[in-house]
Structures are given as structure tokens and as C-alpha cells.
Amino acid sequence: MKIPFNKIYFTGNEIEYITQALKMGSISGDGYFNNKVITLLEKRLMDTKVFTTTSGTHSLELAMLLIDIKPGDEVIMPSYTFTSTANAVMLYGGVPVFVDIYENSLSIDVEEVEKNINDRTKAIIPVHYGGIGCEMDGIMKLAEKHNLYVVEDAAQALGSKYLDKSLGTWGHIGCYSFHSTKNYISGEGGALSINIKDSKLIERAEIIRQKGTNRNRFLKGEIDKYSWVDIGSSYAPSDVLMAMLYSQLLDMDEIILKREKLVKTYIYHLQKFVDTGIITSMTNIPKDYKSNYHNFYIILNNEKTRDYIMDSLKENNIQAYIHFVPLHSSPMGASLGYNPLDLPITERVGNTLLRLPLYTDMKQEEIDYVIERLCKVLEGYHG
Numbered sequence: 001m002k003i004p005f006n007k008i009y010f011t012g013n014e015i016e017y018i019t020q021a022l023k024m025g026s027i028s029g030d031g032y033f034n035n036k037v038i039t040l041l042e043k044r045l046m047d048t049k050v051f052t053t054t055s056g057t058h059s060l061e062l063a064m065l066l067i068d069i070k071p072g073d074e075v076i077m078p079s080y081t082f083t084s085t086a087n088a089v090m091l092y093g094g095v096p097v098f099v100d101i102y103e104n105s106l107s108i109d110v111e112e113v114e115k116n117i118n119d120r121t122k123a124i125i126p127v128h129y130g131g132i133g134c135e136m137d138g139i140m141k142l143a144e145k146h147n148l149y150v151v152e153d154a155a156q157a158l159g160s161k162y163l164d165k166s167l168g169t170w171g172h173i174g175c176y177s178f179h180s181t182k183n184y185i186s187g188e189g190g191a192l193s194i195n196i197k198d199s200k201l202i203e204r205a206e207i208i209r210q211k212g213t214n215r216n217r218f219l220k221g222e223i224d225k226y227s228w229v230d231i232g233s234s235y236a237p238s239d240v241l242m243a244m245l246y247s248q249l250l251d252m253d254e255i256i257l258k259r260e261k262l263v264k265t266y267i268y269h270l271q272k273f274v275d276t277g278i279i280t281s282m283t284n285i286p287k288d289y290k291s292n293y294h295n296f297y298i299i300l301n302n303e304k305t306r307d308y309i310m311d312s313l314k315e316n317n318i319q320a321y322i323h324f325v326p327l328h329s330s331p332m333g334a335s336l337g338y339n340p341l342d343l344p345i346t347e348r349v350g351n352t353l354l355r356l357p358l359y360t361d362m363k364q365e366e367i368d369y370v371i372e373r374l375c376k377v378l379e380g381y382h383g
Contacts (some may be wrong), residue, residue, distance in 0.1 A: 001369050005319035008180055009360035011251040017243035024244075029236025033243040037221025040249050041182050041191060044159075045166050048174070048193040049202045051209055053235045056155040056190040060088035060125075062235055063173045065208055067149045069094040073122035073217060077153075078108045079328040079346045080337075081127040085153050086327055094122070094338070098328040099345040103299075104281060107134040109345075113144055123149035126171075126279070130283060131183075131294035133162030136170035143171070151175065155190075156182065159256050159292035168193050172201065178245055179297060183255055183360070186245035189237045208232040209375055258360050259293035262367055266296050266356060269371045273378050277301065294297055296358045297323070303351040310354055312377040318370055319357060326350040 017033060023056045034052055041050045053059045069075065070091030077085055079098035086096040099112040106129040111368035112126060124143060126134035137150075143150045150171030152179040154160075155169040158176050168174025178189035194201050211233030217223045248255075263283060273279040282298045285291045300306040306322070313320045326347060327333050340347050356369055 001366065002317040003319060003357050003366055003370055004359070005025045005321055005355070005357050006181055007359040007361065008027075008185065009255065011157045013250070015243045017247050020190075020238055021239050021242050021243040022060060026239040028238060029234075031239030031242065033239050033246050034237070036246045037191075037242050037249060040246070041193070043250075045169050045174075045193050047196050048169055049196055049205075051192045051194075051205055051235070052237050053190040053192055053209075054237045055178060055188050056175060057084040057088070058235050059175035059190040059192045060084055060151070060153065062205065062208060062233075063086045063175055064092050064094065065231070066173065066194075066204055067123055067151065069122060072120060073126055074118070074120045075114050075123045076108075076121060077125040078127050079326040079333070080106060080129065080324050080349060081153065081256060081327065081333075081344050082155070082324060083327065084155075085125055085127060086332075095120075096327070097121070098326075098333070098338060099278075099348075100345045101129075101349070103345050103349065104130050104284070105134075105286065106130065107132065107286040107350060108238050110137075110138040110142070113139065113298075117142065117146050117148070121146065121148060123151055125153050125173075126152050127153040127155075128160060129169045130297065131142050131157050131292040132283075132285065133157065133160055133167045133289055134160050136165070136167075140170055147342060148166045149173070152342070156294040157292060158184065159252055160294075161290040163288050164290070169195065171195075172198055178248075182260065183294055184245065184248040184252055185273060186237070186248070188239040189241050204230065255360050256292050259358065260291075262358055262362055263291075263293045263296050265367055266371065267360075269375065270298065273298075273375075277380055278305070280382065293354055293358075295323075297353050297355045299349060299356065300352045305381065306352045306354050308381065308383060309374070309377055312370075313370075313374065316373045321355050323353055323355055324350060375383035 069092040073094045075089045076097045143293040152171045152174045154168035157178035160167045174193040176191040178186040207230045212230045215226040219225035283296045
């Protein structure tokens with residue numbers, strides 16, 4: 001049996017909706033299916049204005065434009081994240097400030113955030129790893145105390161909640177991804193949510209997203225022609241992609257339920273290895289959290305063990321992978337003055353975390369095969 005790490009899931013209506021878009025001539029940005037996606041997401045996220053984008057990366061970049069990141073502005077974020085989180089800040093001259101994470105959730109350590117706030121701090125970017133939320137109540141208290149923006153990197157977290165509030169809606173801005181590796185996909189694509197109370201951010205987002213023009217006011221009939229009024233770029237995704245995404249989002253709850261069953265199966269069978277200590281921790285959903293079950297990981301007791309387990313699974317035709325190389329210990333991180341030892345928990349997680357196969361239509365015999373072979377490898381390992 002060959003088990004891929006990830007497999008694209010189709011709901012069955014993608015081709016129908018894409019064909020409909022083509023027949024309607026709705027292929028460019030802000031078309032028929034784009035509006036369907038926005039209506040669905042705004043209903044889901046509540047009290048937000050949603051803008052679709054061409055990628056999760058572009059959502060983050062648009063967010064940095066909206067909060068007006070300038071050279072020298074500092075933005076606090078975890079090091080255990082994808083490069084897009086830091087690149088979005090650096091593109092406009094900002095400085096990413098990396099802080100450590102909690103080992104039990106891999107989310108940003110709120111106390112470490114507070115220690116790094118100074119007069120140059122402009123914003124905080126919490127990253128909701130694997131669909132498990134950060135402690136947003138504590139982060140929002142810090143932001144209000146120090147007058148900071150909060151931009152949630154919710155690329156992996158659509159459908160997840162913390163204290164019964166959707167991730168991406170706690171802060172001023174939330175950023176989502178619909179890349180083919182995510183739970184709900186359009187191939188490439190993303191979205192930006194803005195709290196409806198932040199009317200100035202919403203107004204500027206409409207302009208920046210439309211190449212710096214006030215075209216939206218023209219479309220609403222408020223002006224007789226539109227003009228260049230601000231900086232901007234082309235962030236609107238093709239309606240063909242939105243047709244595919246709409247099909248996916250309609251099945252969001254079913255997708256989450258299927259993935260939940262798989263994650264709980266992993267947890268049930270692997271808990272004994274946590275108890276014996278060869279697995280130090282694994283994906284868990286604490287009280288007050290609701291996950292979309294984006295991924296499943298185990299953390300081994302050292303890098304040698306992690307690599308041995310990964311290689312052994314590969315020999316059994318099972319694809320398992322590490323995740324992020326911590327940004328602070330990357331070549332770019334070194335150029336910013338960081339040392340791998342600066343963030344010990346992040347460094348340890350980066351060296352010992354292993355992600356197991358997880359995809360929405362994973363069959364019972366497939367996950368049984370992974371668990372059987374993994375258990376055999378763990379039981380026989382004495383390194």
C-alpha cells in the first residue's frame with residue numbers, strides 16, 4: 001500500500017460550477033462565484049467584511065499595506081511559521097521580531113510577546129498552527145494596552161474557533177489560504193477578513209485591492225468615474241478559482257468531520273507512546289478550542305529518532321514530513337541577527353516534529369496501515 005502525505009479532495013460539484021462560470025463569461029475577478037464565496041464566508045465568520053485574494057501570502061501583504069507598515073516598524077510573530085508571515089512585513093521595510101511558542105499547542109507564547117513590545121512595535125501576528133488557535137483573549141488585551149494592530153495568520157485555520165469565536169475574527173484583520181494543501185482549496189487563493197468596526201481599513205482595502213482606484217464607489221453609483229487615489233495592486237482571484245472554492249466551502253462542515261475522525265483515530269492509537277515517552281507530545285485539542293483538524297503531528301524525543309521514524313515510514317511507502325524550518329534559525333534569520341539557541345522551544349520543535357499523512361478522503365484501511373506500521377517502528381526502536 002502507498003500512502004501519500006496529502007491528497008486533493010473534491011466535493012463533486014467543482015466541474016459543474018467551473019463550467020457554469022465559463023458559460024456565464026465570469027472568469028475575471030469579482031465575478032458571480034466570488035460574490036457567492038464572500039456571502040458564505042461573511043455569514044460564517046460574522047461581523048466581518050471579507051475580501052478574496054489570489055493567495056494567503058497576498059492576504060498578508062495586503063494586511064501590511066492596510067496597517068501602513070513603514071521601515072523600522074516591528075511586528076511580533078512566532079518563528080515557527082511559513083516564510084510568507086515574515087516576508088509580508090519585510091517587503092515594506094518592517095522588522096519581524098520572532099518569539100517562542102508553547103510546546104503543547106505550538107502557538108505564540110503570550111508572555112514572550114509582552115516582553116518584546118517596545119516603542120517601535122506596530123503589530124502582532126499570531127499564527128494558528130494546524131487549526132489550533134492562539135490565546136487570542138490575552139493577545140487582544142496586550143494589543144489594546146499598547147495600541148497595536150493584530151493580524152491573524154489563519155492560513156490553516158478556517159473553520160476553527162477559540163472560546164467559540166472564529167479564528168481570524170478576533171483581531172483587526174484575518175488572513176486565510178485556499179492553497180491545494182489546505183482543507184478547502186481553489187488551487188491558489190486566499191481571503192482577508194476585516195472587523196466591521198474598522199471601517200477605515202475596509203474602505204482602504206477596497207481601494208488597494210482594486211489597483212489603488214476608487215472603482216468600488218463607481219460600481220455603487222456614488223461617483224460617475226473612478227480614478228487613481230492610493231497605492232494598490234491586483235489581488236482579485238479569477239472567478240474560475242472561486243467557482244471551485246465555492247463548491248469546497250459548501251462542504252466545509254463535512255470536511256471537518258471527516259478529518260476529525262482521522263485525527264481522533266491517530267490520537268487513540270498513539271497515546272500509549274506518549275505515556276512511555278518516545279512521543280513527547282502530539283496534536284491535541286484543548287478545552288475551549290474547536291479545530292478544523294488541518295494536520296496531525298507527533299513530536300519525538302530527539303532529532304535522530306524523528307529522522308529514523310520518518311525514514312522507516314518511507315521504506316513502508318508512507319510519506320511523512322517535517323514542517324517548518326524555524327525562521328529565526330534560517331539563513332535569513334541569521335542575517336537579522338538571530339541564533340538558533342535564542343528560541344529553544346521553537347528550535348526543539350523544528351528538529352523533532354513529524355507530520356503524518358492526513359487527507360479528507362483517507363480510507364479506514366489507509367489510516368490503519370499507517371498506524372500499524374508506525375506502531376511497529378516505535379515499538380522496535382531503541383535508539
